[in-house]
Amino acid sequence: MLVSHGHRFIYTKTVKTGGTSVESYFERFCMPGDEWAESHWRHEHVSESGIVGHRGPNMPKNCVWWNHMPAWLIRRMVGEEIWNGYFKFCVIRNPYEKVVSAFYFFRKRSNPHIQFNDLELDRALFEQWVLSGYKLPIDSDKFLIDGRFCLDDVIRYESLLQDIERICGKLGVHWSGLWFPAFKTGVRPEYATVEALYTDRSRMIVETAFAFDLEYFKYAFPA
Secondary structure, eight states, X not given: OEEETTTTEEEOOOSSSSHHHHHHXXXXXXXXXXXXXXXXXXXXXXXXXXXXXXXXXXXXXXXXXXXXOOHHHHHHHHOHHHHHHSEEEEEEOOHHHHHHHHHHHHHHHHOTTOOOOOHHHHHHHHHHHHHHOTTOOOOGGGTEETTEEOOSEEEEGGGHHHHHHHHHHHHTOOOOGGGOOOOSOXXXXXXXXXXXXXXXXXXXXXXXXXXXXXXXXXXXXXO
């Protein structure tokens, strides 16, 4: 999560949406210029310029701000005046794609040396994983408070760079594609399309779990 006092914006960080790369791009506007450097991980940083939540492993026990904080907690901690006066945004993604991305991310994290080369095996394991519901990337608390959408705009993963440029225009900050990092890429194999992996059962679970996202953001099963 990010708060920029100089540019008056708040960024809430969703999961499996390219959020780390987006956060890294915008955090330069939340820190003194001489203290910012591009980094995959980031310690909690609070200054007159703004706030950058801790990002990465080994989060300190006394950490106050961290990357995936829910919107309601950010609002409580910054106060109503800042929350209502700053421009608030996050990144969203088609839930069907998002779940596939999470599936491969967690498999790779549990076994860094795993090789993905068996679609039928992956399809069976994917269905089991979805049906368990244990690590589905449900993160509506990043853009909902009391069941209502609480932000001012979104960046869609499907039009990521164009939307970042648009948001930069609204905020009056510089946009450069050369500044945009690409973290956490290359995990999902090319054959792992939504159409190839989903069964009727796994699709039903995702439709139920992400009912708000599908309806509010007008997402559908990829054709």
